[in-house]
Amino acid sequence: MTPPPSRTPAWLPSGSTLPQADWEARHRWLTLLLWACLAASVVLTVAMEHPWYADPVVAWAGYAVLAAVAGVASLPLGGLSARASRWVRSAATACGLMSVAAVAVALFSGAPEAHFLFFIFIPLVALYEAWLPFLVAVALVVLEHGVVGTLVPAAVFGWQTPFVQHVGGVWHSAAVHGLLFALACAASMIAWRGAEAARAQAATVVGELQRQTRRDELTGLANRTGLAEGLDLVLRRPSTGPELLATLGAAALVPSTSGPVTRPGGGLPGAAAPGADTSVEDVESMPVAVVVMDLNRFKEVNDTLGHSAGDQLLRSVATTMRSVVDGVGLLARLGGDEFALLLPGADGQSGTAIAELLRQQLREGAQVAGIDLDLDLSAGVAVHPGGERLDAAGRARVAEDLLRHADIAMYVAKASGGGATEFDPALDHHSTARLEITRDLRIAVDRDDELLLHFQPKVSASDGRLVGVEALVRWQHPVRGFMPPSDFIPVLERTDLVHAFTDKVLELGLDQARAWLEAGYDVPVAVNVSPRCLTHPGFVASVAQMLAVRSLPAHLLRVEITEDALVGDPEAAASVITQLRSMGVSTSIDDFGTGYSSLSYLRRLPVDEVKLDRAFVTGLGLVAGAVKDGPALPVGDEVLVSSIIDLAHRLDMKVVAEGVEHSHELLALVTMGCDVTQGYLHGRPTPAAAVSRELLDTARLDGAPTAAPTRSDLSPV
Secondary structure (H helix, E strand, O other), X not given: OOOOOOOOOOOOOOOOOOOHHHHHHHHHHHHHHHHHHHHHHHHHHHHOOOHHHHOHHHHHHHHHHHHHHHHHHHOOOOOOOHHHHHHHHHHHHHHHHHHHHHHHHHXXXXXXXXXXXXXXXXXXXXXXXXXXXXXXXXXXXXHHHHHHHHHOHHHHHOOOOHHHXXXXXXXXXXXXXXXXXXXXXXXXXXXXXXXXXXXXHHHHHHHHHHHHHOEOOOOOOEOHHHHHHHHHHHHHOOOOOHHHHHHHOOOOOEOOOOOOOEOOOOOOOOOOOOOOOOOOOOOOOOOEEEEEEEEEOHHHHHHHHOHHHHHHHHHHXXXXXXXXXXXXXXXXXXXXXXXXXEEEOOOHHHHHHHHHHHHHHHHHHOEEOOEEOOOEEEEEEEEEOOOOOXXXXXXXXXXXXXXXXXXXXXXXXHHOOOEEEEOOHHHHHHHHHHHHHHHHHHHHHHOOOOEEEEEEEEEEOOOOOEEEEEEEEEEEEOOOEEEOHHHOHHHHHOOOHHHHHHHHHHHHHHHHXXXXXXXXXXXXXXEEOOHHHHOOOOHHHHHHHHHHHOOOOHHHEEEEEOHHHHHHOHHHHHHHHHHHHHHOOEEEEEEEOOOOOOHHHHOOOOOOEEEEOHHHHOOOOOOOOOOOOOOOOOOOOHHHHHHHHHXXXXXXXXXXXXXXXXXXXXHHHHHHOOOEEOOOOOOOOEOHHHOOHHHHHOOEOOOOOOOOOOHHHHOOO
């Protein structure tokens, strides 16, 4: 509970600022001291056979009153408010301690040593750091020394004691006692005021640290922690008014004199702090939308202009976004070039509209270092419809789901080229499966019994000889069962695991090539390599090491790449292909013609062959109605295929036709001069031991034994 503003002068303690937990701890020890002093007074009364002992009614009535006061101090007084309870209990403790001190003075006939109890108890009462018990204690001392001292001076000041006689009488003694007590009170207030000042300074430091933990230092926006606290606050409060937005920290930002912009007071004033109420709210949660945004091509700015320019751009983006959403919701920077927007009371449509507005504003005015930038963003929108009564765990779950769903939708938008996408539950299923597949793939790469290779023959179009095989990976998942590449390769391409996976496939393929070579067969193995792996540092050295370890001739490995590698970074791809060719490893462009137009790259790249996609092969050699009782098929792309074959031959490249399933397709390809064919006509992808023995015999090395090998000879050990 925040105390009311103090009306006391600045040089005096304000009072009532002691935290409840600290107050309770101090009060517990002071009440124990009160009971101990009260018990000691009773024991001394009996042991000294004080005159009070001779009049038990007076003595025990007085002690009964003191016990009642101590009892009031010790009770919780739950019927009162917290503040009233503190006042009553602390005043009772102060009254009891000062009364016990007065009793001690009377027991010892006003001996000066007994007065030291007042000097001890007044700073102890000051530990409450409250004016009521302190003034009660002072009033009792004044009453005891002034009124009682006047009526019974011998009992208070010890009329016959040497001290009183030395200082010149009772009033002189009273003056000395009063001066000493005033000094004790002044010292207590100084310590009290110092404790309040130290606590206020500590609270300021802690508050600043808490604001820093909720604020992004670069942009001055809320950070991930601040956004989480804002989400918790929105889910706890059924209001969409200006006061909630102000609490979220959506008020205008004040530019700092140096560095990033900051909010007045910083952070999220009023946001749920650690240890906040965890009970279920009596009101239903409000609707809320979360928008997660990522800047497209931001990495290019960092790489081209440097990180300082990137930081400048992020600050500019934050300012632009803030000008759009100020007073609408809470804007946060999650890290890097990723931002988030919390929109209380919004639905998916309004969240998407605001995201598109932000996108438009950024595209119109992005500039850094005097350079106009083509900046774009991708945004994902997730919505909580509200209407639930949530406890702390429920609010945390909803907040986590909102951020996760918005993040998933954002990546879908990014894959589509930018813009805003609202979350669809179907996306969550695929994303969850993708996470599980990624985890399981990491395990499969380290095992020897899950990733398997099937091999599809590549046959010479001119004479039907086996000129190689393509290695196609299969995954025997321990739970999901057999998984084709289409189920996990797209997931793999998005992770760094693709490098370890490619190494694994290369090793399996080269092991099989070695096994065939030892059995007397010269069968080159083609392995598909992703663009990321092809241009990854160390790829060529890794391939060279794999060949050397197996003492395998380099011509038995063929690396197949897609057109994406040529378009993405043609210089790097050309360098790697050149190095592979110098080693004796041939390369092939897979699925030629289905992606980007790579004709302009063919004359510059030292590739050995191109592979025509099956889309160009299907229907070759047929005209409508050419097959009896068969479907009417369109004329194939003979002209286009013939042109590609002719172009490749002029560039000293061979042509492989994929997807050959019918004899008329093979005949047409042979007529057009195609070099190699691959497809179901020659054989489906199978394990090494199931590759056609007749085809293998056509790849037998000169001088090798003519006896057909067993199946165990055809598989690596």
